[in-house]
Amino acid sequence: MAKKQAVSFKLNGKEVDVVVEPRELLIHTLRERLQHTGPHIGCETSHCGACTVDMNGMSVKSCTVLTVQCDGAELLTIEGFAPGGELHALQEAFHLDHALQCGYCTPGMITRAYRLLKEIPNPTEEEIRYWMAGNLCRCTGYQNIVTAVQSAAKKLSAKAAA
């Protein structure tokens, strides 16, 4: 077993220190050491996106990121979306537009859509479908997810303009 390493990062705005084996994956650190079970494991090969988290302003699949790569990073997971209890526009839109069924892909979907709307505040349907293609959903057929991202975009733009 390789020597454990100390790693520090910011998780949803809070400083976190962990001591992990070099081989430990970020998804396991989040879920098993830090009790952040929102991101899920679906494939372990970077295909399904259930484990998507935001790292330094980029979406990453946390099942293929080593925790030791996160030293000094800023991480955002689904648990950081409603600080103070008020839902993020995306969370609200996913509910109102029936963009989830079993809920397993939802944290990754919302986290990915968050990054999309940061980069492209008013995406077209084609852009949404392209940007969300790294996140698989087996239940919804994506149609309502696209709608939800669109309505969240509208709401966020209106808020930004106000």
Next chain:
Amino acid sequence: MPDDKLAREQKLEGMGASRKRKEDARFIRGQGSYVDDIKLPGMLFGAIVRSPYAHARIKSINKENALKVPGVVAVLTADDLKPVKLHWMPTLGGDVQAVLADKKVCFQYQEVAFVLAQDRYAAADGADAVEVEYEELPPIVDPRKAMAKDAPIIREDIADKDSVGHGPRTHPNHIFTWDAGDKDGTDAVFKSAAVTVREEILNPRVHPCPLETCGCVASFDKVRGQLTVYLTSQAPHLVRTVVAMLSGIPESKIRIIGGDIGGGFGNKVPVYPGYVAAIVASIVTGVPVKWIESRIDNISTTGFARDYHGVGELAADKDGRIKALRFTAIADHGAFNSHVSATKFPAGLFSICTGSYAIPKAYCRVDAVYTNKAPGGVAYRCSLRVTEAVYLIERMIDVLAQKLGIDKAEIRRRNFVKAEQFPYTTALGWTLDSGNYHVALEKVLKAVDYEGLRKEQAAKRAKGELMGIGISTFTEIVGAGPNKVCDILGISLFDSCDIRVNPTGSAIARLGTMSQGQGHATTYAQIIASELGLPSEEIQIEEGDTDKAPYGAGTWGSRSTPVGGAAAARAARKIKEKAKKIAAHLLEVGEGDLEWEVDRFRVKGNPSAFKTMKDIAMAAHTSNIPDGMEKGLDATEYYDPPNMTFPFGAYVCVVDIEKYTGETKVRRFYALDDCGTRINPMIIEGQIHGGLTEAFAVAMGQAIPFDESGNHLGNSLMDYFLPTAVETPKWETDFTVTPSPHHPIGAKGVAESPHVGGIPCFSNAIVDAFAHLGVTHMDMPHTSFRVWQQCKALGLNKR
């Protein structure tokens, strides 16, 4: 005051309302409670050592190095499970299956040893360090070769058994032969028919692949003798019974908790070796044990579907009126018959293969065999073997249309069971309870301008372009099922609902079904709200914890609404009957003087004299009730459906195929579904979107290939096709409403129809694109490569 009535009705958010889902609040916050989220004190993690060979003898297993791995606690093999007689387990198909391989392995990735360690990394290290010596045996991969004279015997443990639960066996690799209908009568029609068609049609081996894999956390409390298992199960009560039979622990001391399930689609019905190994490990160690499948384990070992190698034949007159149907299939069940099926239906509901058509004579037969592949199978978003059946008839009617030069919509019109013929008993014995097929088809044809599409297609064909129009007019069979004929392991397939109304008029209802994303907590509450006149918002729904919910067969085969929903309505009606007595007492009138209105009983002719259900709920808990009446306002219903329900639909798919690359663009997909009474239109539409997407996946890309040694050639998401948002088509949905006459609220079930009806619709569209060139059938999946091969075979790809 009619306005007041409408307002009160809307306030209930009962049946027919697109009520927002109650489940969402936790999921959008990442606060779901899936099995891998469960963490118990002292919990160990299990990893499975799997066979690299499809067929081999185990010469030795050496645990020594594995036990030296830091963190590894124990390594279990079949020999360790033998003393407690848990190295084999019964299957839902009437067979037995090795929990851990006993002397030989019969499929690649079969479970050989179970390594227990302090975390999942150590468990994986330990599994890598277990040394197993094998002696390879020749495998059987092609089910059509399984019953050859010199075929190697796969199951030595049952080689001398005449039967494995479903009638006589004629070969050591034979599982059963099942048939239905009039063979001689059908053969006679075929002999004298004006036209006959025949086609070999494959439903390849696929996997439901829910986003969450299977897993469990087993926790045995040695002091109390109690076993608690958090488990990804679509049927927690059946699992509890199987575990009781297996372990000898009294069923009352076993608690199965479903929790939140990340999709099932059939994958999570059976009991898998990993569950049993984890349970045994917890019993042995006295600490909780978690086992979670990897995606590769999931696709390779648990829950494959289909693998039906069919032959379809139709006999008809010269006008295309079908006179007889003869369908046969060789079913590849893999190495153990862990096929999920009702005892009397080893080939599931395959005999629904007469579809939506009035076919006077029919015969079908399924021969199931063992091969050196993963055991199963399960019903992937369908009732058992219904996709296979519907695929055959919906493909064959197109084949017949092409042979006779009749339009593919017209041939359906000519053969539909007519609205006035319902209830209609098919030649294979099912009584279709209701339907209105002509209306559904015409509505869809009009919506897509079918005639215009055919004209466009003719013009494109003249230019050498490929455009296909697929039609599917399917009938599903869901809601297993009538207890006289439907059981699993002897337990009837009823379902249940237990409702308790509180003094202040809120209620809790518990059911024997199990949501995996279908939104039960939302929709069941709507049924009860409409029945009882209590707001759905105040009706709590619970499922999946066997200590709390009444016994039921779970959620699969679209049985939740047909069976569980019926139980909910009937339990509510029992409460309502009692409530009426209380209301009569409170209003000092006879029961006959009362009428029900939205949320209250009122005195006929005097609407200002009434008692609301809330008033009655409170009274039921006081002494102000009729003499001799028990207190409380509770009821339980165990519902035995008198018949299956038969949802149907009419779909049209339009595709454009690029002949130089074989790429297919789904230009349009229009789906009309009739699921009877609609409880929540928003959820119905969501289910249809999802079902169509899974149909798209199966038709256009999914298959689990093997090489001749029985090696998997595609068991990660690198190879196995799950459509992304980019390739998934945009769905257009529509509906008609033909209530089920025998269901308490007229509902039929919906989630599987789009999968079952969608798959042949895609295939029919693809084949239709080539129909003018004499192509009558192309096997799924219609990947670009395979479509390109068809183009190449026809010389279409030459510039």
